[in-house]
Amino acid sequence: MMIHDTLSREKVALEPIDPPLVRMYACGPTVYDSPHVGHARSAVAFDVARRYLEYKGYDVIFTRNYTDVDDKMIDRANERGINIQALARQYIDEYEQAMAWLNVKPPVYAPRATHLIDDFVGFIQALVENGSAYEVNGNVYFHVPAFKRYGMLSVKPEKEMADVLGRDSSDHASEKRDPRDFALWKREKEGEPSWESPWGKGRPGWHVECSVMSMKFLGETIDIHGGGRDLIFPHHENEIAQSESRTGKPFCKIWMHNGFVTVDKEKMSKSLDNFFTVKDVIAEIAPPALRMFLVSAHYRNPIDFSKDLLDQATKTWERARDAWMLLAGKVGKDMDALDQVLLDTTMLPESIARYLDEFEEAMDDDFSTPRALAAMHSLIRHVNATLREGSDTMDPSEESFHVNNAFKVLEVMLGVLGLDRAYIMEHAGGALGSRGGTGASVDPGSSVGVTAVKGVKLEPIVGYLLELRARAREQKDWATADEIRNMLKDAGIGLEDAPGGGTSWKIEGT
Structure with missing residues (x-):
């Protein structure tokens, strides 16, 4: 199979390092707000890729991280008067609920940045020791000129790269040896979370997090790295530079990047205040319909939210x-x-x-x-x-x-x-009975269990649901058992549990 690789700008054959294993990493959310449809687009795109690879017989070790310490998180936590751990927990829960609504498979590994501080420190130390990074006043920067292939992913003019990376550390621009140098470790500021390090108390920079988490769970070279197009520069460019400077090996064989969800041809984003949360959208349409919307366009192309x-x-x-x-x-x-x-x-x-x-x-x-x-x-x-x-x-x-x-x-x-x-x-509840949906509807004039779609019987479908409900009851998962009962009730199908065990059903009103 062929996959478009952003780095080579062409489709390349998937040739895993250690088949049938496929080591796949996707950048996850910074958890400072509710997940919106743009986040869902990226998650669903890489979920489909993972599912197809598994169908083809590959064993996919899929890792997706949570960035739970970041400038945006610190600002939001301070606005609300809570610590970043409480903020992260709230929005990780919301993100995972959104993924469940959309049937996105959970990753094999879902590391949080704040749980791996010692790993970040060790990684940064190695870069300082080999001359790829330097420390100034408690801040540690990656020295871009030390990595000769910098810019090969994004192919941006040097001045444009310097402008973007300069904004990333504008408070300390005079400390940097080159305008493109970026922060690996940020010294402690009042009101911000911090951890001990050889350079004093501080916190990791954003870019270093994904390199370390990818290496920790997938190894020094991975098969596929994914994320949104907005991450190509500077985030993924910086990942390549710091990772390959640390190991001397290629960081990733294939770079996949999904297109944006747009609103009136502009990227959906929180900064533009033109976003729709997953929760709000599925209040209006069924979750599988939203998933169908997200797969209706090729993952690399933009899709307009309309x-x-x-x-x-x-x-x-x-x-x-x-x-x-x-x-x-x-x-x-x-x-x-x-x-x-x-x-x-x-x-x-x-x-x-x-x-x-x-x-x-x-x-x-x-x-x-x-x-x-x-x-x-x-x-x-x-x-x-x-x-x-x-x-x-x-x-x-x-x-x-x-x-x-x-x-x-x-x-x-x-x-x-x-x-x-x-x-x-x-x-499928809306299609099981006469109370809504555009699918098979019950014909009250026919024998019980026969629908208006020629030759289709409800028995195997309802029976399957009752089997799931019976298993839930055996496991004392009463919430799931009640959910199945309520779904069938909404479809016009009533259940009766016998005292000695077993459940009978009938179409209400017959």
């Missing part, structure tokens, strides 16, 4: 959900047996295999989610045409074989895009 695109994403989500439910109803009791069988692409009917081939070709080409979505839509059209119009031409065994394989392939596609079975079921 009502039209959100409405389109909602329709895409509902169509995918309804196709999944249509097939799930057809598969019925075979679902558990299917779960025990790995997808054998050599055994797929040609009419279905072509769509999986198109999907994989798209994802192999720099994770092209728009083309992958197009392949999924083609599969859904094929399924609808076959089951709603052409099923009379198939005998039962042929139809079952076709349905089971179509279901398996659709679940692969949806799973890579982050819409796995549990997530679909969590948000």
